[in-house]
Amino acid sequence: MTNTSSAYLRFQNVKKTYDHESLVVKDFSLDVAKGEFLTLLGPSGSGKSTVLMMLAGFESVTSGEISIDGVSITRLPPYKRNIGMVFQNYALFPHMTIEENLAYPLTVRNMAKAKIRDRVGEYLGLIEMQKFGKRFPGQLSGGQRQRVALARALIFEPSLVLMDEPLGALDKKLREQMQYEITRLHQMMGYTVIYVTHDQTEALSMSDRIAVFDDGIVQQCASPAELYERPRNAFVADFIGENNFIRGRVSKVEGEVVHIALPGGDTVTARAESELRHDQEAIISVRPEKLFVEPTSHASDNRVPARFVTRHYVGDFIRYYFQLSDGTEITVKVLNDLTAPNFSEGDEAGLVWLIKDCSAYPA
Amino acid sequence: MTATSLSKEDLGAARRALRRRKLTAFLLVAPLLVFLLFAFVAPIGSMLFRSVHNPNVADLIPDTMELMDDWDGVSLPDESLMNQFAVDLKRLANDRTSGRLAGEVNRILPGSSSVIQSTARRMRTVDDDELQQNGAALLFDAHANWQQVPIWQAIRQSGNPYTIAHYLTALDLERTPSGEIQARDGPRIYVSLYIQSLRIALFITVLTFLLGYPLAYFIANAPIRLSNILLIFVLLPFWTSLLVRTTSWIALLQTNGVVNTALMGIGLTSSPFSMLYTEFATIIAMTHILLPFMILPLYSVMKGIDPSYLRAAMSMGGKPIPAFLRIYFPMTLPGLSAGALLVFIVSVGYYITPALVGGADGQMISNLIAFHMQQSNNWPLAAALGSLLLFVILLLYWTYDRLVGTKNLSFG
Known part of the structure; x- marks a missing residue:
């Protein structure tokens, strides 16, 4: 976690409304350290893009402060903020060559011609596109355009780089390549990145920290591992990765651990992610790959009986579908090896898991 | 014959399918072609012929x-x-x-x-x-x-x-009885009228650009409800008769008209300006009438320009006005060229408006062509004048194509 003293980019109680009735961004506060790769993740309409637009200066801030390095930029016009930005559609200027595109931010800064030429050459080398300087954006492939857009956002050495779903328009394979490329440049040059995406795989694999947005609020801001392993609430548990949810009622509270009585009569223990009272309706989450089907050598804290429904062959793993006695559907991911069990429909099986892989939230 | 190559029957079927597609395409375009032939190619051909043929x-x-x-x-x-x-x-x-x-x-x-x-x-x-x-x-x-x-x-x-005499007349030249070509005595009415027409057309093109560009930009970037309303206002003139629009300018511009009354009412002038039946009246009325031809192609091109281009320019440090001129404006050139070409070509040959509000000094070449058609009954000369106008426009279009290129034109 970033503490106050190392905060480089800082949002303080930022709010935004478009219609003066409802808030699109509700009281957003966040500190970002220098050199950090922070991702804003959320479904569309969650407010993440609005935060980015306010940071870039294309949307006004209704209330609150945004500052970089202690200096408020809240009321600064975009062209004075010195923030690089990569757009989803690349926004390369179609009537200018790649070189001219890269030179644009330097030209508006009145840099000497010779210096501009050197810098453009250097950045063309950085993205391994020296041969393409004289081409126009229309003559490049999607991945090449993306690399140029990246170089153009970095070439004037901005204090901050924003990326607005930059890989959204690329196919899967290219997207993975570009993820690697962005991470490589980030590690090499150490700039601070604010990255917006709705693709969680992208977010998990690239970010230092991820802020999960929903309904104008940051639901959780944490490292990818923490976000995945210890989602703070049911929304994050559901939004990040795949999850099974089982409803029940709190039968006992033992500090951080709660006992939940399931409708089928079984009782399971789970880690309470927020305060739960006795007899409160609760919901527990456990990920499909953390569940094991008996017989198994894995240690177990909880066991519930289930009925086999069907299985889907995926390739590297097999997805098993079970039903609890109250009808709750449970998915289990089993590695595709020799131990993968064989069931036929209606077979009874026992599902087991550990307390640490199981979180409980208020329903 | 292997399974991977095409048999004779396959080739025949493929060819028949292609022929059918071509025939369908032709039938769809045929009404337009027929219409063009009878309403456009034939009359122009006959005009060109009449201008040199006088039996x-x-x-x-x-x-x-x-x-x-x-x-x-x-x-x-x-x-x-x-x-x-x-x-x-x-x-x-x-x-x-x-x-x-x-x-x-x-x-x-x-x-x-x-x-x-x-x-x-x-x-x-x-x-x-x-x-x-x-x-x-x-x-x-x-x-x-x-x-x-x-x-x-x-x-x-x-x-x-067969004679080129009418072309000579249209260029203010004449052939002496012994056959030499020389400038005709007296004022050069036709050439100066051609020049006047081109000048007025250019002026109108510039005016429609100055008025239309900001409006098109605003409409293209306005919220959808507002932009729809504004577009209706732009298109409104198309729904009213050209004659009504032109005569309303008479009501506005005449000596005791709305404009003069208003000017005198607020004390800007004590005696009315004579605005009607001048070149000024021709220009202002035609600018009004031709404005949509500039706005629509501009709007359609601007609508397709993502706001992220200007945002990108500003995020890189471009100040709004230089960024607009360096980034946005060049991207609107296809629409601007199309609009300017439309307005210019339409206005060079405009007839009704200058005839009604232009008076003596606001006349254009079409008015003289109409005069020779209707009053002096000199159809060959009218045809020669019309053909020359056509040649002038083709020449301008050709020059434009060489300088700017027409492949980028976007009419919307």
């Missing part, structure tokens, strides 16, 4: 014209030709068509009309045999001009069914 004189005096072939064109024609002409003239006088001949010849040699008309009257009563024998002397007797070469040269010139 009037050749039809009136075919026998004389035949004899003209043997004449050297320098000395006085021989007696047999003159006799034949006297016979022809008598026939024309009796048919009451000598006026047409007089008119045609007069265009080449002014003053010939009365010579021919008076001579024709004298020939009417003369016996045919007498004319055959003694026509030349009778002609000399009727008018002294028949003893001079120019009028004969003029008759021969006008008798040629």
